[in-house]
Amino acid sequence: MTDSVRRHEPRVPVTDPTVGVGVNADRQGEPRHRLVAIGDSLTQGFQSLAIFNTGLSYPAIVAYELGCLEQFRYPLYEGVGGLPFNIELLLRDLEAHYGQTVDLWEIPFALFRARSLMDRVEDYWERGPGLAVPSTTAVMHNLAVFGWDLRDALSKSADECRQRIGEPEDDPVKQLVQNAGERAALRVLPTQPPEAGSLTQLDAAARLGEETDGTGSAHGIETLVVFLGSNNALQAVTKLEVVWSEEGYDDLSRKKPFTVWKPEHFEAELRQVAAEVSRIKARHVIWCTVPHVTIAPIARGVKGKTAPGSRYFPYYTRPWISDDDFDREQDPHITGAQARQVDNAVDEYNDAITTQVRDARLAGKDWYLLETCGLLDRLASRRYAEDVSARPAWWQPYELPPALRTLAPPPNSHFLTGERGRRTDGGLFSLDGVHPTTVGYGILAQELINVMRLAGVPFFRPDGHTPREGEIRIDFDRLIRNDTLVDRPPGNLGSTLRVIGWADEATDLFQRVFSSFL
Template identity: 60%
Template sequence: MSAVIPPDVEITDQARTPVEDPTLGITVTVENGATPPPHRLVTIGDSLTHGMRSGAVYQTELSAPAIVAYELGWLDQFRFPTYGGPGGLPLNIELFLRELQDRYGDKVDWWELPLALFTARQWMDGGEDYWERGPGSAVPTTTSIPHNLAMYGWDLRDALSQTAGRMLSRLRSPSDALINQRIENDSERAALRIYPTQPVSGRDRTVFDLAAELGKDGDRHGIETLVVFLGANNALGAVTDLKVVWSGDGYRDLDRKGEYTVWRPTHFVEELAEVALRVRGIRAQHVIWCTVPHVTIAPICRGTGGKIEPGSRYFPYYTRPWISDRDFDPGRDPHITADEARAVDSAIDQYNDAITDVVRDARNGGEDWYLLDLAGVLDRAASRRYMDDVTARPDWWRPYPMPAPLATLNPPYTSEFLTADGNGGRATGGLFSLDGVHPTATGAGILAQEIVQVMRRAGVQFRTPNGAPRSEPVGVDFTRLLRRDTLVTRPPQNINSALSVFGWADETLDLIRTAVPF
């Protein structure tokens, strides 16, 4: 049965028209001095800017903010958290599947499942030992403030209220579980690499407090560009949990809000007002606000069956990508309905209208704030929703122009779930990593490219690593990212077209439902 839609959710037939002008047509006097502020880039966000890929924060030098810092010629000064161990935190699906592939080949046959399960337990136990009892268990003793202040799983309230002190208070002595080998307190362990833990007296600071301290450096602005990308986790639970639970009275409570998977628009707007107030207290020359992508496009939930009617963007049901249309049973398999998906998307449109209003009010007040409509970017790249269905495209829709190194890939680089061709290459997908939510390295490059374009609109000077100004057009080096993007260039071959490995892993290990955070 579908969840009752709250009265403040305004259901719409078509997706919100994207905003293409980051200035909203409002002119603001911009003062770009010869010498930029000391902190050229600071980001406050969630997993999409933290650097999560395939279920783990790992190789965070390939996060979208780090890619922007590289293009600024400032990566050597850009501070960001790093995560070592066997694949980062908490569970690296790519490395996990490569381990299975090394032992059992491109396909795990049914008679190999018991041994594969044993191998998986051993592999997961290695990560658990590293983070709970090994080198990763030590609380960092850092004093410097990172420039990338993003944390996976965080929504607006987390960014407003979480502190290092609270993270430390929630750490507990781990148990070496025989069956459930998820890394305990993975979120707290990851967050303690974002917050400075020294001095002890500073452990009550939020990420907004930390950004404000960076903003105090310099004469007028300590930060040149501040990027705010929050809000996806106020709706993402609807597709990761395949359950729509609208926010209630406890939405502001850190200990209660986990009951909800989608925030009512009125609740989101109230939280957003607090975020905007905190951002206004940060001395940043330019501020870029990102809109919330429609979470129902992420391939972690796959529309099954044909569209509900000609011209619709919705399928009757949304379920896990490894459940085929033939095998799907709404009485047995987890899912949300077309009406629920439409309600979630409509709520996100209201979130994004509210974010747009925040930027508009700021620009009308003379502040150099910009809107980066990433919801529109992802809508324009949505394969099954729009690319494959001409009748579902709204009047404003046109395909997203992929950067040349990605546009020439064969097979095409799409938003579908990533699969392998059985011959060492990729069969489908490319934009999303193996958790079906977070981007690949090249997908993070697309986000970075959009940020770069808005920064150039703001007059930010990009330089080469040796300090020389870069010539126009300034773009992300996607050839460099392709060399690092192992999922796009050589994905694990045990992800076949039926995604049976993922279905097996989810059923036997709770891999997606419990081990992978979003």
């Protein structure tokens, strides 16, 4: 799809969440459900190749600040570090047995430990306690599932996920939880009573929206967040392969080979999702734009920028492959031209999302736009912050909250590294190079809160009754204390890239985890 480069300048972020259209919102009564979120791994709280920290996802952080965390329902993944494989757990296990470095002669033993840990995780979820899905008739408020795209939100249900979970194979070499995404979804989507097993993410949110009796409100949901679309382009960088969508993009059984959706295919799916969202009884709906996936440090640009003032590098490869070691004949990569095409497609996705929000507001719905794409652009270290000549006229660096600015060093978008148990670089992305750390999720939560305040959403103290006046600022000191990668990283973080690169080469870990997303 070489003709997809339709603009040479980066898209200008939308700075007005109302997209310039005023609406008189209905604020009568108190909706029963204060916050509901539909999304993928970014909304579920995925970190370091696993879903495990759901109590610190950005919706849960917002619920804490709303004063309703105790009522906010989200799934738990407490077994063996989460699902499908927590690479932070692996690093800490290696540190406990081999210290801060793995010596050359210890590598065979470390590989055995890594595979033993993977085997334990696999057994837990495929044959052990992880098989038992909690039975509840209550619908989750965080309805996000890692790996899901627009079609999944429209079509996947608990019943569909059960049908896709096959008989597990105990492969002694390629040990990874099979059907990890479907297994994760069964803890998110309604499963009881039995007829609820046919509900999709959107259906489940609609059911919450119908719960209006006795609240004095026409809406069962106060704020609905919709953050979908990243997985319609993400695999271009996680697989380092650009395969444009073709016929079958809207079919659960045929879409897996595609790593990037053509804009016209994305827009066709988006229209269907927007139509479903418009039927959900939510007082306010906040749509998030799709971040530029090529900024994530899982795909590191090598060999210098293509030209002075360019946003792009000639090649993008794994972050543990240095410029000197990179071999385009041997190493996985995409080209700078392909990265530009993917970014341009994402820009068109976001134009389509903006149009949906504008049209809804013109029709009287209180919908808003959260510019998460522009947020990541403003945090992008190698693309803009470190290259003055590449900055577009609108670009300004994102001002970190005071608690993060005082950290040494302040967090940035580089791949996380450290020395002797102290972080020396990165801090916004977890160890998979795609998903945020806890403080990274906190930044996203803060931006969401800002839009909610614009919408007139009231915030309360933890007691749920005492109003909070004025500007609402997230307690980042709390998040830092709970961020194990930023506050107390593994002692072997200094050799993180080498260790992760070794683990990926030995077990094909990253490729297989991210391939399980779709």
